[in-house]
Amino acid sequence: MRFELETTLTFSDGIEDAEDDVERIISKANNDLLRRGVPEEVDDGGAKVQEFSIEENKLILKVVSDRYVRAHDAVLRLKKTLNQELGPEYHVGIRKITIDHYIIQFELDKEAKEDISLPYVDNIEIEGKNCELNISGLTEDELSKNYVDRIINRVEEKVEAQYYEGKEEMWDLLWKSEEKKMVWEKDPTEVMEEKGWIKRGPTQGKWFYRPKAAKILKTLENIVIEEVLKPLGFQEIIESMMVPFDVWIDTGHMEGIPNEAYYVSEPVTRNPEEWEEIIDEIKITQEVPLEKLEKMTETPRAGICYAQCPVIYWSFRNETISDDSLPVLLYENTVPSTRYESGGRHGIERVDEFHRIEPVYIGTKEQLIELKEDLLDRYKHVFDDVLDIEWRMAKVEPFYLQQAGGKKKEEEADLGTIDFEAYLPYRGTREDSEWLEFGNLSIFRKYTETFNIKSQTKKLLSGCTGIGIERWATAFLAQKGLDPEDWPNNFKSYFGEMPKGFDLL
């Protein structure tokens, strides 16, 4: 890894008089300041100012460095020393740092298959595993905010991603239930729509659940709460459905799923007088003037809930949890979730708006590994004894890692995700058809770190287990049908009487 930086430091006044002092300061820094942080065993490491020249109030530097002290960090260190040492005598200070040309060379883990481009980088040249970045125009602020390191990471990620494309997700079967007798082979969404239990709309990828279908979903929620969450001591919280971008930046959703998010746009003002023209136009035309509306609504700064865990983590940001309260076991069952599915929509199981109970747990590694076993026991009990469905468990690679291009460090740190999958007879045979992922369970190191969630004395991990109610309903109804006569007794006793609904002619 080699950094070669040509940079201009602009002072508040001429420094031609100070040339000798500048030379002295640079020479001293080359031997000490610009080598700090280099491991002892490394010889001649760190950064070095190889050339310098002075023109009126400008100091032009060429800095070369290795991985231990990035050349731009060296310049930031040098800035401080120059200000301190030249300031009192020459009454000058550095006003601006300009990157004239920055060349960064490093070795990739793998050879790139295609060219890569990135914002803030003029040119990326890759030959075999050798990569050279040419950068100009980054500001001092951007340098100090670590853009360079993230640019290098992003190059490595993009090369990794080239190897991922088209690859299957990692999937290892952990366990499967016995084969069960299927009641029918129909798609429950289609039949419920024919019967008028559900209705499409009013916007794309959404469903309206009339009383019979609504009761099925609410019964499943109730089963989860009574049979899984209450016995394990989970406590309910209620969050907002709106997630500001800074929270999604911390969870990685902002970079992972910006193309799947529904965004929220606020009115520019609540003052009715400023809305009068739009209101007049709506009253006269009975249509919404979209161009005018666009001017009266803000650029989105938040999205609608994609999963509930980000806002739960946000609620603990920078907090220290008492050891006695660990593990903290919470669940959210109030806000709907949205995903812009576009072409991928199917039935009630792949939609743009759906309902999930999301339990989140924070505790020590030992606590969460024990909890994971308890959760698996409770899930197993529900799937086997209450829903009586045919299902299996698989270890998979979590979604965000795929999206992130498979960062190795995170993968190793992760304690794994388990998917629950159910057989859907309407899709084909057990062997050849795709089973439905209807739940998952994960433990992460990532979020307690990103949100700086601490305990008094212990290192904390976190995790969540998504319970998608429409997915549970699809798994159950695809195997058990819509006739309560065919449903298992334990489910029926939760369900009670089928609502009478209403008749439309």
Next chain:
Amino acid sequence: MRFELETTLTFSDGIEDAEDDVERIISKANNDLLRRGVPEEVDDGGAKVQEFSIEENKLILKVVSDRYVRAHDAVLRLKKTLNQELGPEYHVGIRKITIDHYIIQFELDKEAKEDISLPYVDNIEIEGKNCELNISGLTEDELSKNYVDRIINRVEEKVEAQYYEGKEEMWDLLWKSEEKKMVWEKDPTEVMEEKGWIKRGPTQGKWFYRPKAAKILKTLENIVIEEVLKPLGFQEIIESMMVPFDVWIDTGHMEGIPNEAYYVSEPVTRNPEEWEEIIDEIKITQEVPLEKLEKMTETPRAGICYAQCPVIYWSFRNETISDDSLPVLLYENTVPSTRYESGGRHGIERVDEFHRIEPVYIGTKEQLIELKEDLLDRYKHVFDDVLDIEWRMAKVEPFYLQQAGGKKKEEEADLGTIDFEAYLPYRGTREDSEWLEFGNLSIFRKYTETFNIKSQTKKLLSGCTGIGIERWATAFLAQKGLDPEDWPNNFKSYFGEMPKGFDLL
């Protein structure tokens, strides 16, 4: 009311040869076609072509009319006849109708206090109660879509609204409970925030409810379902939180509250490749590039639920309900509601995102009046016997009528709205402080008409009763405090044990 329209009808070819026939057709129409719809007792009513001239392929008309046949409707009628009668012989047809100048004079109910302006109208002159509109530039399509009538209505509404401004809402006390002993005089939101039961954010006007506060809200929901909705036979449905503008146009929300709505913006595309530049930028800067995001998101075409009833009405649009199913009693308790409150926010009782159970009922007038009494009985039971709060009922003018500038016709058609109000000791004395509106109950004629909801044989009305859970909680906690020791036994037996929560240091 007088309409004077100068208009040009452009034919596909010259019509100078047809002058005699044109004169004959117009003269015949003046005596018959343009008078159709005029009541028998009115002499010399309807529309009349007073002048006409022909220039090459243009027929220029001056049409004068009264309220019974609007001049522009007369022209649309005439177009049809001219095409039918001239077409076969002269091989011409009307290609375009242009409004050169349209003067509309009518008498207002009340004198305007200020000038009025409107889109599509060049000039509005008002002297006393006399109003004259000058219009040019409306297209044939806009004329046939009834813009002119709605322009006239909007003028009348705006004048009415000038009388409304600053006026108190209509409010008549119907009933009040006995005085109750108050446990404290504190604002429960402030104390819950101090205790860490609730937390502000993560966006403005939203709250995060930790286990103790969440359980209070969920308990109130449960009380409503068990004590009000189930005994009366209400059935649960689940709707989408996203409401397309056409539904809000039908309910009147689009013109009533566009300044208070939260809007939904979808991605322009779900294709990850087209999002790559934004993703790169987020990864490098850890910020969202808002200008780029704006280009990648659509102009809103839907809003987030403001009240749940619009989507329930939508689900019955153009449907005929079987007489046996009447009254249809439904409730929605799944989607959160949003209101952009901006400066008006206070506590958990006036927020941007909140939770409401909204029962909606559709039936005959007799059925709904009976239901209203049953609902009042059940509410009374809950407020008195379960929550034991001090409250009162008042007849008020519904919100949408105020917003609409108080259209008289709707007001008369409406069967009334009742507000439930609770005394909040932290706001001051019973007499001088503002009580909290924590619920309401209405019956409307409007929505079954707008959404064309019919029964086999009977005329249907509809209604709804909003149960704002945060409002109920505020009413209860402001009177009864946060210590379960002070809570009434019936509430306590629904609530059960106080959750242990968790401790933050």
